[in-house]
Amino acid sequence: MSRKKTLVVFVSLFLIFTMAFEAFAFNTDKDKQKLDEVTKEKEEVTKQKKQNEKQQGDITQKIHKLEENIRNLEGEIAQINKDINETKGRIETTKGELIKAEENLSTKNETFNSRLEVMYKNGDVGYIEVLLGSTDFEDLLTRIDMVKRLVKHDTDLLKYLKEQRDLIENKKITLENQKSQLLTLMNNTKKKQEDLRVSRGAMQRAKKELEKNHVALEKQEDELADLAERIKEVIIRNQSDENYVGGQMTWPAPGVRTITSPFGYRIHPILRRKKLHTGIDIGIGYGENIVAAQSGKVMYADWQGGYGKVVMIDHGGGIVTLYAHNSKLLVKEGQRVERGQVISKCGSTGMSTGAHLHFEVRENGQYVNPEKYVKRP
Numbered sequence: 001m002s003r004k005k006t007l008v009v010f011v012s013l014f015l016i017f018t019m020a021f022e023a024f025a026f027n028t029d030k031d032k033q034k035l036d037e038v039t040k041e042k043e044e045v046t047k048q049k050k051q052n053e054k055q056q057g058d059i060t061q062k063i064h065k066l067e068e069n070i071r072n073l074e075g076e077i078a079q080i081n082k083d084i085n086e087t088k089g090r091i092e093t094t095k096g097e098l099i100k101a102e103e104n105l106s107t108k109n110e111t112f113n114s115r116l117e118v119m120y121k122n123g124d125v126g127y128i129e130v131l132l133g134s135t136d137f138e139d140l141l142t143r144i145d146m147v148k149r150l151v152k153h154d155t156d157l158l159k160y161l162k163e164q165r166d167l168i169e170n171k172k173i174t175l176e177n178q179k180s181q182l183l184t185l186m187n188n189t190k191k192k193q194e195d196l197r198v199s200r201g202a203m204q205r206a207k208k209e210l211e212k213n214h215v216a217l218e219k220q221e222d223e224l225a226d227l228a229e230r231i232k233e234v235i236i237r238n239q240s241d242e243n244y245v246g247g248q249m250t251w252p253a254p255g256v257r258t259i260t261s262p263f264g265y266r267i268h269p270i271l272r273r274k275k276l277h278t279g280i281d282i283g284i285g286y287g288e289n290i291v292a293a294q295s296g297k298v299m300y301a302d303w304q305g306g307y308g309k310v311v312m313i314d315h316g317g318g319i320v321t322l323y324a325h326n327s328k329l330l331v332k333e334g335q336r337v338e339r340g341q342v343i344s345k346c347g348s349t350g351m352s353t354g355a356h357l358h359f360e361v362r363e364n365g366q367y368v369n370p371e372k373y374v375k376r377p
């Protein structure tokens with residue numbers, strides 16, 4: 001090999017190594033940048049979710065207010081209906097009174113007319129006869145006075161009866177006006193109530209829309225949280241280059257064989273919606289020992305959201321195990337642990353309904369069924 005050829009090979013190898021190293025470094029930077037983006041995106045989604053919750057609260061209050069108003073109008077309508085019925089009753093009574101008054105008037109009129117008829121038809125003859133029938137002058141004056149008084153009494157009575165009839169007639173007209181006003185009021189009130197119902201309908205639809213968006217935002221938030229978790233793991237894994245020691249793992253809850261909830265999709269016991277159960281739940285008692293399923297290096301040993309007090313162990317080759325909801329952690333980040341070594345005490349920290357071990361296995365940041373790696377004793 002000539003010097004020149006040797007140089008070319010050397011430079012090429014140098015370039016390949018440098019590029020490989022840079023590619024690796026670049027990837028880690030890119031992952032960190034991606035993690036930042038995902039974290040920001042998740043924060044934005046959380047903000048939107050909170051805003052959505054506030055809007056839902058506001059709209060619920062408005063709906064309640066509208067419902068209260070609709071109920072109040074219901075009461076008003078019932079009262080108006082009662083008033084209308086009462087007015088109708090009074091109109092009927094007044095009609096009866098009016099008929100009676102008319103009857104009285106016409107009876108009196110007839111009596112009066114026939115009396116007048118007797119007096120005037122017979123004309124002077126009758127009159128003279130009455131007067132001639134008088135025994136003396138005094139009697140004559142008395143008879144004239146009697147006739148006059150009789151006529152006046154009849155005229156007064158007729159006038160009174162006419163007045164009574166007019167009063168009743170006016171009362172009837174007033175009542176009919178009242179009725180028509182009440183009917184208008186009724187129509188307006190019903191219209192107002194209908195308008196409120198329309199508003200309520202629109203708000204209920206808006207609320208449904210918000211609820212739908214909320215579900216979508218929650219899902220998005222979950223997905224972004226999962227994605228961030230996986231990127232974190234990839235970053236940590238890229239910084240360690242050990243291989244997985246391989247093989248079957250040991251059962252992490254010594255002496256306890258009950259799987260209370262397997263890996264896979266299920267209705268979440270607290271969130272009450274379909275969600276991937278990312279590990280297996282083992283029904284181990286509070287305070288009991290939890291052991292490392294495989295030798296490795298502690299990646300994380302602290303509180304983490306829904307997991308509560310959690311231990312994550314890197315076993316090399318992209319394989320990570322996770323032990324959640326502990327009451328006490330016995331290892332520290334960066335510490336080496338051996339297969340079967342006690343790492344924590346069981347508890348119910350984080351999003352948990354009771355003491356148990358939530359055990360996960362991840363391959364390159366992806367959740368896998370832990371039963372692929374561990375066997376129930």
Ligand SMILES: [Zn+2]
Pocket residue numbers: 261277279280281357358359
């Ligand atoms: Zn679980």
